[in-house]
Structure formats: C-alpha cells, structure tokens
Amino acid sequence: xxxxxxxxxGRATVDTLPAKKLYNMADLLCRVNxxxxxxxxxxxxxDVVVSGYRTPAINSSAGGATASGHLxxxxxxxxxxxxxxxxxxxxxxxxxxxxxxYMEHKAYTVGKTPGKSEWLHLDTKPRVNxxxxxxxxxxxx
Numbered sequence: 445x446x447x448x449x450x451x452x453x454g455r456a457t458v459d460t461l462p463a464k465k466l467y468n469m470a471d472l473l474c475r476v477n478x479x480x481x482x483x484x485x486x487x488x489x490x491d492v493v494v495s496g497y498r499t500p501a502i503n504s505s506a507g508g509a510t511a512s513g514h515l516x517x518x519x520x521x522x523x524x525x526x527x528x529x530x531x532x533x534x535x536x537x538x539x540x541x542x543x544x545x546y547m548e549h550k551a552y553t554v555g556k557t558p559g560k561s562e563w564l565h566l567d568t569k570p571r572v573n574x575x576x577x578x579x580x581x582x583x584x585x
Contacts, residue, residue: 445477446487451496451520461497461517468568469497469517476520476566479543483536485529487522494563495521509578519567524553529564537574546571552578 448458451469458466480487498506498514506514513519524530530550533540540547548565555562565578 445481446473446493446520446522448473450493451517453493453496455497455499455502465497465517472518472520472566472568475543475545475568476522479533479539479545480529483532483539485532492523493520494523513567513569518569519565521553521563521565524562524564527553527562527564533564534575540566541574544568544570546573547575549575549577 448469451473452458452461456465461469477487495506495514497517498508498512500515503512503515508514514521522529527550530547530553533547534550537547545566546569548567550562550564553563553565
C-alpha cells in the first residue's frame with residue numbers, strides 16, 4: 445500500500461500540508477491503492493513512488509506542467525519497468541474510470557533512456573479518455 449509518507453517524499457508532512465491538498469492526497473491514495481489491489485497489481489516493492497507531491501520548484505525542474513496534479517496532490521507516478529502495471533490497468537480501463545482515475549499513455553512515461561525509468565502516471569483530473577495523451581510534445585521512441 446502506498447502511504448502518505450511515501451507520497452509526500454519528505455517534501456511536506458501531514459501536519460504542514462494545507463487541508464485541501466491533504467484531502468486530495470487521501471482521496472488519490474485511496475483510489476490508487478484500491479484499484480491496484482483490486483486488479484492484483486503488486487505495489488509492495490521498495491521505493492514504488494517515483495513522484496508524488498511536488499513543490500513548484502521541484503515541479504519546474506522535473507519539467508511538469510504549470511497546472512500539474514502533483515502540485516495539488518491529485519497525481520502520482522509509480523515505478524513500472526516494462527510497463528507491466530500499465531498493461532494490466534489498460535486492459536481494465538473501465539475499472540479506472542469507475543473509480544475516477546486517469547492514466548497517462550505509456551508512450552510518454554519512458555524516460556530519456558529507452559527501456560529505463562518507466563513509470564505509471566495516475567491522477568484524478570477528469571478527462572474524456574481514461575488513457576490520455578499529456579500536454580507535452582512528441583511521443584518518445
């Protein structure tokens with residue numbers, strides 16, 4: 445299970461997080477943990493959170509959107525080498541949508557080195573498609 449401590453990554457504490465962000469984080473983690481468990485996706489690996497809460501400075505240095513869900517605790521990136529978690533969730537997209545989760549298309553979560561640094565991005569921002577193409581530039585190959 446992904447905990448608030450893992451999500452906050454030492455960038456804030458539950459005591460210092462504004463109430464709205466605290467609510468958003470609790471809502472996101474409940475949805476993510478439930479859906480991953482429901483689908484049998486293993487989330488008990490060490491250091492599973494690649495990016496949780498981000499301050500504006502961290503978000504900027506990560507190349508995040510100015511309105512990134514990481515800023516308001518409505519988005520999470522989870523390690524996913526080989527995109528195995530992504531594939532399970534993509535096959536069960538209706539479950540994601542039913543639980544108010546949206547997933548960034550895996551072509552945008554491969555990192556700079558082919559086959560390395562793959563992650564799964566989930567958030568609660570409602571969209572037309574459960575699996576979405578981000579604001580960013582061209583697909584990485």
